[in-house]
Amino acid sequence: MKQIHQRLRMDTERLNRADDERARRFSARGAAAGLWRGLARLGGAALDLALPPQCLACASPVASNGGLCLACWGGMRLIERPYCERLGTPFPADFGPGLVSPRALASPPAWGRARAAARFEGPARELVHRLKYADGLHLAGPMGALMARAGHELLGPDALLVPVPLHRGRMWRRRFNQSALLARQVAKISGAALELQAIERIKATRPQVGLTAAQRAANLQGAFRLSARGRALVPGRRIVLVDDVMTTGATLDRLARLLRRAGAAEVDALTFALVVNDA
Ligand SMILES: [Zn+2]
Known part of the structure; x- marks a missing residue:
């Protein structure tokens, strides 16, 4: 034993x-x-x-890291006043302060003010694509800086930045949400608060490009909801929605509606680029 x-x-x-x-x-x-x-x-x-420093948009050699080459700076169409106070779309001439475009009067958006740093064309378009699809994490800094400049009236310590969320499936494939990256930079520069979990995307929507207004509305139907955290944070707050590009504004409009229904005091929108239809 x-x-x-x-x-x-x-x-x-x-x-x-x-x-x-x-x-x-x-x-x-x-x-x-x-x-x-x-x-x-x-x-x-x-x-x-x-490696020699490269232009962030076209990768041609430049003097120092983190900037654009002269050609890209020249090709970047930054959006400055005069523009529509509601949509942020540039006006061809200065018609006086505080003016709102006929489009905004005909169908007012659910947000108060939208601002964008640049027209979605040329180098700005290249930066958006690189941020989203290439390993463009280092682009968020300079892009966010341009956004903070363009949206300075909307920002400040009482503003709460809420990036447009990605659907989980897309987030998983892409590994990051480009809107959240930009919002983080804008928060850092402006001192505005940042909330990444306020809104949940519960439906993977099709890209909005090429859809009619009715199709866009159907596509976005039931796509977003406020999280428990969002329901607690939003009432009485001044919210600034953040996205990389505003195309038709349908997604931002849907989110602004959602936030207003939840009791937000004000909802504005800030994007890096804006699709401008000059016609
Ligand atoms: Zn360049």
Whole structure:
């Protein structure tokens, strides 16, 4: 009996030692992997330093990192006053302060004021595509800075920035929400508060491009809802919706409606780019 016990104990100790050894080997491998990742990062940083600085939009060589080349700056059509106070669409001439476009009068948006940094064309369009589909995380800084400038009237410490959410499936494929990246930068620069969880996208919608107004409305039907956090935060707050591009404004309009119904004091919209139809 005693012998059996002793043998059992020895077996157990041997097994424990084997486990320890395995654990040691495993953690050594883990440490090696960590070291490798660290070196890869260092290598990446060294590579970044070795590469000549590139224009963020067209990748042609420039004097310093994080900017645009002269051609791209020249091609960027920043939106300045005079513009429609409701839609942010530029006017061809100055008709006096506080003017609202015929389009905004004919079908007023659910938001109060929309502002955008640039027309969605040329280098601005390139930046939007790079941010969304390429590894353009470093673009969010300069793009957010232009947005903070364009939307300074909407910002300030009492504003709550709410980015347009992505559907979970799309978020999973793309790994990040470009609107949230931009909103984070605008918050950092302006001191406005940021809330990423206020609205949930509960339906994966089709792209709105090429849809009629009725199709867009049907597409967005039931796509968004306020989270429990959103229902608690929104009442009485001044909200600024943030997105990368405003095309027809249907999505922002739907969200503004949702936020107003939930008791938001004001809802404005800020995007990097705006599709301007000059016709
Ligand atoms: Zn360029």
